Amino acid sequence: MQALLDVYKIRQDFPILNRRLNDGKRLVYLDNAATTQKPNEVIDSISRYYKEYNSNIHRAVYQIAEEATEEYENTREKIRKFINARYPEEIIFTRNTTESINLVAYSWGYSNIKKGNKIVLTEYEHHSNIVPWQTLCHNKGARVKYLEVDADGYLKLEDLYDLISQKDDGKTKIISLSEMSNVLGTIFPAKEIIKIAHEKDIPVLLDGAQSVPHMKTDVQQSGCDFLAFSAHKMLGPTGVGVLYVRKEILEQMKPFILGGDMIKEVHKENTIFNDLPYRFEGGTPNIADVIGFSAAIDYLNRIGMDNVREHELEMTSYLLERIKGLKSVVIYGPKKAKDRGGLVSFNMDGIHPHDCATILNDFGVAIRSGHHCAQVLMEKLDIVASSRASLYIYNTKEEIDILIDALNHARRIFNT
């Protein structure tokens, strides 16, 4: 029974959900934190672009190029609205969350981080929000500090106070953290963290790869200075990421990818860069997929992000409860569904997550196993890997039941 959104109707929009696997089983797709499936609207809007008005944007004056430019820039405006940014030029298109964070580390970081400075992350960060900062610090003689997560998957805000308090001496230059952990599932109090940071004039980057697809985002309300997320995790195509930067900061930032489209004038000895945001989009953009992303945003807007969240909350409660019922199982992250996004990571005693995923595949069930690009957290949890089931708008309780049956079967095979 789906009160909030009509899952069965939604499922009809996703052709892959009818896919029959090798052995005739229907796909039960529970790896949405890695990437989500795409509705027909998104797929069709990409095809339509190529069939009707494919052309290089911004510079040409013929009709199809003007159509393409308009659709591309409309998407920027649509995203501005979706995250409630003030200006469309605060929206930069990248390839993915990873590139968005790298853009900040290279462009903002290399100009602002000096020897002896600190960058604050958390222990649960995705590698994409660790390695760029680690490398920056390595090159600059600065240091990365990690906020600890406790046994239940929460941050202690007092730690943050401590870290950036008087004795920090203004050494901390940026805080970069994920609004939702892709392993623990915890939703962190971004707004409070940003408030604490801003009291010390420290800018905050939110990795929104897991949060933006699953709940309402409002950059003016949270006050974040940077926000990074990926289209492919929210019904959109692969190859498109977004970086939001508050205009006051963006105006000060040096361009990153240099070349065509991001310049105003190039001379032998010097270059005058283009206006915002084009200055940050060098080369021919991923036009088709940016336009495809537009259709994804429309789809989500039509459902309503509050309904997305409500549906996931209901499903996550059910998923948590069913997994809890398994024999010798360890669940990571908050006990309460309401503190979580739509995913649950777990381990079954004596069965490696990798073997677990292989057995589940026989049931058509697609879940993720491994370190989830969060090895620092894995070290903290003292595990090598975990299994993770993650949900989205088209998942049903029946699918969760199939997952549980499959897990029980794995238990039987391993006879533990």
Add this chain to the structure above:
Amino acid sequence: MQALLDVYKIRQDFPILNRRLNDGKRLVYLDNAATTQKPNEVIDSISRYYKEYNSNIHRAVYQIAEEATEEYENTREKIRKFINARYPEEIIFTRNTTESINLVAYSWGYSNIKKGNKIVLTEYEHHSNIVPWQTLCHNKGARVKYLEVDADGYLKLEDLYDLISQKDDGKTKIISLSEMSNVLGTIFPAKEIIKIAHEKDIPVLLDGAQSVPHMKTDVQQSGCDFLAFSAHKMLGPTGVGVLYVRKEILEQMKPFILGGDMIKEVHKENTIFNDLPYRFEGGTPNIADVIGFSAAIDYLNRIGMDNVREHELEMTSYLLERIKGLKSVVIYGPKKAKDRGGLVSFNMDGIHPHDCATILNDFGVAIRSGHHCAQVLMEKLDIVASSRASLYIYNTKEEIDILIDALNHARRIFNT
């Protein structure tokens, strides 16, 4: 009459060529140097990916993820073969040519360019092959040197000898140049240039954005150390570029975009990077479009790159001849069609290229007007802009005739 490839049959594979514009005119697409159109095969392979096996690659063990990983890696192997590289791990996927060149400038450049060094480019380079080097030199206290082009659009190889001869003292660290000019149309003797450079142990980057789509490429034969090109200029989707790097050099290069997928192990204080080529592909790749690119390569292979070149040669001869016949027209670049790729840039006295393009649009004709991201060359030619008609496998002589009619009409409007 098309002897070499059946253009009329080919045209049926490109749905956009049936597009009717606002006023009912059929599209005459002559802006192929900016981006080419896509055959149904490419469009369909992207849709099929999303409808049948969309999933995040490399890390998951379920069936659709294995299918996606296989298709993605097959594309890498297909490209290896297409440019005759030795190893698939020499092929790195980027967003476009611009990002490919930036990757080299950031990763190879920042480690190898020191104060007082020189980087050699040419006057006809695209901004994407100027700005990254200019910025690198600015930051490192090095200098960019430009090889001059002569009035007919050729390089003088003696200048190169001079530049990197004894008195250069080994200061030149890299030569980066386009194998085909996107304005002059000239095809440059890459192999000879590389030979001269290698005698002084100077590595060479070829910007293949214009050459790879239009003629046979063999990196072992030319001996280039780096090769950059874009899928979208050779029937493939937007959002995919390629960087080839000779393995011996690639092994020494530091990763550029840092994050998920490009690491082996991440710890709080350090990171162990992944094997080649994954080390250079941070974050979720543009999976769908890489797979789409595969279909484009298949298409080109089926036609045969030698036939592509032959067809363009025939068409370019015709285009040159017809434009030459116009009143008060200036044509840039080589007089002989055989020294050219499939494009012709020109100016009509008294008519700005921008106005020209607007008038052509009434005839359904899409050509490019402007500086073509080559302002250094524009300064040399002492013009602000030019018009450019550029061809590909689906263009016909009839289309060139429509272009000429439209240009004559522009002449009448401007009454010059």
Add this chain to the structure above:
Amino acid sequence: MSEDIYREMILDHYRNPRNKGKIEEPDIRINDSNPLCGDEISIDLKVENDIIKDIKFDGRGCAISQASASMLTEMVSNKPLTTIKDITKDDVLENIGLTNLGPARIKCALLSLKVLKLGMVKYYVDKDPSSIEEMKDQSKVF
């Protein structure tokens, strides 16, 4: 259709631009270029008691950008400097009789307005740096 765009008035202003050139010792000198096509416009202004006493433009580019600049100088000449604030993009497009340009060509038509607004902002901010907050968004045309 291009016949609607390249009417006699545009071609006349293109071939015989009004107020073309430089002013010696201008009170405002400002220029910008259109990254799309490389069109350049520079504008010189002579201001007395906040009235535009003289205005000249220089530049190179397409018929639309040059004719539009020529017409714009006629439009503001001898007007109070503050009128520039109130000129909208639609005003310019109507004045030159081009209300259905595509997004690319619109930038050509509005380049001179953009430069003029920038010049005004610079003039006031130079005089009173604290006005930057208020002026910041005044140079927006698109």
Add this chain to the structure above:
Amino acid sequence: MSEDIYREMILDHYRNPRNKGKIEEPDIRINDSNPLCGDEISIDLKVENDIIKDIKFDGRGCAISQASASMLTEMVSNKPLTTIKDITKDDVLENIGLTNLGPARIKCALLSLKVLKLGMVKYYVDKDPSSIEEMKDQSKVF
């Protein structure tokens, strides 16, 4: 089907790995991890007159990687070190009875072979650095 994969032999080697542990003062010690899943394998070897006198592996990971490592140690124990050169990925997959693994799981099955080949290369190159050219491609498994 997973029933074909998780047969008794695999599960037995997984639960009761042969040659698990460390060698004190080994002639070769080498390790690597699978970036896919974080599986780790380290291998110690004792070599006398180019014969593998003792071999032990250590590590953590899935049933396939651990069972495969266990079986591989049995396969090469007391063999000449150079036999490692000739072991192909198909040899390993046949030995463990898993010839139709998907590409992701194949990496688990072959991690120990990769480590073993790396170890052999390192051993020879340490002894004779000039052999690196010849050895370079010997550690390739995939």
